[in-house]
Amino acid sequence: MHILVTNDDGPPSNQSSPYIHSFVKTLQAAGHVVSVIVPHQQRSWIGKAHFAAQVVKPTYFRPGTLHEDNGTTHPKPLQPDEDDTEEWVLVNSTPATATQLGLFHFFQDRGPVDLVVSGPNYGRNITTVFSLSSGTIGGAMEAAVCKKRAVALSYAFFSRNHDPEIIAAASRKSVKLIEHLMSHWDDGVDLYSINVPLVEGIEEKKVLYTHLLQNTWETGSSFSEIEAKDEDEDPAEKEMVVREQEGQSKGVKGVEKKTGHKHRHFTWAPKFSDVYRSVEESEPGNDGWAINEGLVSLANQPRFYAFIDYEDPYTHPIIMKALSSVASPEDYTLISSIDDLPSTLFPFLQISSYESIPFQHLLNHPTTSLANSYVIRKGLIRKHYLAHTVHSYLVKNPDSELKHHVPVTVNFEVDYAEFLDEALVEAYELHEAFARNQEKDARDREWWILKPGMSDRGQGIRLFSTEEQLYDIFRQWEADQPDSDDEDEESNVLSSHPGESEPESTTAPSTPHHPQTLAPEPNPGAGIITSQLRHFIAQPYIPPLLLPEHDNRKFHIRTYVLCLGALRVYIYKEMLALFAE
Numbered sequence: 001m002h003i004l005v006t007n008d009d010g011p012p013s014n015q016s017s018p019y020i021h022s023f024v025k026t027l028q029a030a031g032h033v034v035s036v037i038v039p040h041q042q043r044s045w046i047g048k049a050h051f052a053a054q055v056v057k058p059t060y061f062r063p064g065t066l067h068e069d070n071g072t073t074h075p076k077p078l079q080p081d082e083d084d085t086e087e088w089v090l091v092n093s094t095p096a097t098a099t100q101l102g103l104f105h106f107f108q109d110r111g112p113v114d115l116v117v118s119g120p121n122y123g124r125n126i127t128t129v130f131s132l133s134s135g136t137i138g139g140a141m142e143a144a145v146c147k148k149r150a151v152a153l154s155y156a157f158f159s160r161n162h163d164p165e166i167i168a169a170a171s172r173k174s175v176k177l178i179e180h181l182m183s184h185w186d187d188g189v190d191l192y193s194i195n196v197p198l199v200e201g202i203e204e205k206k207v208l209y210t211h212l213l214q215n216t217w218e219t220g221s222s223f224s225e226i227e228a229k230d231e232d233e234d235p236a237e238k239e240m241v242v243r244e245q246e247g248q249s250k251g252v253k254g255v256e257k258k259t260g261h262k263h264r265h266f267t268w269a270p271k272f273s274d275v276y277r278s279v280e281e282s283e284p285g286n287d288g289w290a291i292n293e294g295l296v297s298l299a300n301q302p303r304f305y306a307f308i309d310y311e312d313p314y315t316h317p318i319i320m321k322a323l324s325s326v327a328s329p330e331d332y333t334l335i336s337s338i339d340d341l342p343s344t345l346f347p348f349l350q351i352s353s354y355e356s357i358p359f360q361h362l363l364n365h366p367t368t369s370l371a372n373s374y375v376i377r378k379g380l381i382r383k384h385y386l387a388h389t390v391h392s393y394l395v396k397n398p399d400s401e402l403k404h405h406v407p408v409t410v411n412f413e414v415d416y417a418e419f420l421d422e423a424l425v426e427a428y429e430l431h432e433a434f435a436r437n438q439e440k441d442a443r444d445r446e447w448w449i450l451k452p453g454m455s456d457r458g459q460g461i462r463l464f465s466t467e468e469q470l471y472d473i474f475r476q477w478e479a480d481q482p483d484s485d486d487e488d489e490e491s492n493v494l495s496s497h498p499g500e501s502e503p504e505s506t507t508a509p510s511t512p513h514h515p516q517t518l519a520p521e522p523n524p525g526a527g528i529i530t531s532q533l534r535h536f537i538a539q540p541y542i543p544p545l546l547l548p549e550h551d552n553r554k555f556h557i558r559t560y561v562l563c564l565g566a567l568r569v570y571i572y573k574e575m576l577a578l579f580a581e
Contacts, residue, residue, distance in 0.1 A: 008135025095139030119153030
């Protein structure tokens with residue numbers, strides 16, 4: 001690769017820029033073409049600034065021995081016919097300007113630049129307080145806005161005793177990580193910010209994807225006041241001050257004396273304790289925390305954590321396939337529970353059954369959490385709640401199209417068969433249908449379908465056409481329930497279809513519109529939990545459209561919708577058709 005290197009610390013110096021020479025040599029040893037252009041002096045804390053009115057004048061630096069300050073600076077570059085001594089470009093400007101000039105005005109004979117690396121910075125660039133002011137990150141940002149891949153690299157030191165072996169190990173670790181990123185670059189990322197701690201054994205340390213810790217200056221100004229010394233003042237200004245003092249020697253009675261600005265000077269004196277304190281008080285997972293743990297921090301925003309557990313052997317693989325189609329493995333980390341989330345600040349996705357979704361976490365962290373269901377979804381998908389919601393809406397909007405697209409629904413609640421009479425007192429539609437069916441043959445009756453409100457996937461569905469058949473369904477469920485609450489949970493699962501012991505009346509007669517078989521043969525896991533047998537709805541049974549070319553098999557088409565807000569609905573154009581076996 002052709003890698004352009006810049007920084008905000010200037011050319012190699014044990015005092016102010018102790019890492020860049022080692023990093024450049026490590027890149028070269030790895031076989032990369034390396035072009036270096038840096039400010040001619042320290043430009044820390046300058047961000048992505050350019051000196052708009054300044055003429056940029058380059059000079060040319062020839063590195064000396066590694067870790068020895070014996071490099072030389074020259075006003076003119078080497079000529080093509082001179083020796084092949086390595087030569088860097090120095091500019092009397094900012095890291096962002098160095099990046100611009102390196103990309104478009106120097107090193108053109110070496111081919112297009114594949115990557116811009118700004119750094120290694122002399123010190124960590126963690127948290128928003130440091131990062132938003134960093135000249136190192138500013139140099140990388142300039143590359144990003146020039147449509148170049150960029151890395152901001154910083155070395156977090158814990159001692160100013162620069163150990164050459166640790167620096168060399170950090171450089172090897174950095175080069176290896178940069179090469180990995182270039183091979184797996186995410187299209188949604190413009191810039192990676194890497195912080196490498198200068199600790200022993202750094203090459204064995206883990207690399208952790210992190211986010212920038214959001215923090216602020218907490219203790220006031222980042223400048224200190226100092227006295228303005230007389231020798232700094234112009235003689236004419238000193239004379240003016242004397243005259244002003246003479247004129248102010250006497251005040252005017254009744255007029256309040258005005259106080260002007262106090263003349264003083266200021267020096268940059270940021271209180272780093274604010275940053276370190278915010279890191280110590282933060283939750284794990286951010287860039288500052290990683291450095292304190294001796295880990296390499298790789299900060300990029302698209303990273304998220306995902307907990308996918310739909311508890312369905314058919315649906316789960318489809319969800320995983322869909323996730324992999326929109327996100328690469330480098331984009332997310334799969335976790336086994338929300339307890340494995342390193343920090344609540346991390347973007348978090350959960351796709352699971354409704355009962356497993358951590359709604360409290362979603363409500364507490366709405367900007368970083370995403371799940372596959374509303375906390376109030378039961379109002380949309382639990383059959384008895386949906387029936388009530390639709391009824392309430394139609395009362396307020398009697399002319400709605402919804403009126404013609406939802407079947408008549410009877411909603412009732414019952415615990416035991418003996419209380420069914422009371423539960424059906426206001427079920428006028430059912431009583432009228434029972435009356436009409438009294439003198440009719442089974443194949444001519446109006447059939448109804450019974451659905452437990454809390455069940456899904458077709459569990460517990462029954463057909464009936466008379467009041468006696470409806471009673472038989474509830475009597476059968478009661479007979480199958482365990483005698484004791486202490487029995488195993490598995491004993492609380494009832495068959496989801498009529499078996500040999502059930503009354504034949506729960507099955508519609510065999511006609512082209514009422515096939516004799518209501519459900520397939522029993523299979524493990526197809527039962528209904530008895531705790532779901534309380535809320536019910538009954539609706540007119542709509543004869544299925546059968547497919548003669550497919551052995552008169554029953555089928556239905558499922559449309560998927562996405563509900564947002566209160567309430568916008570998006571319909572997924574591709575529908576799912578399910579056919580009976």
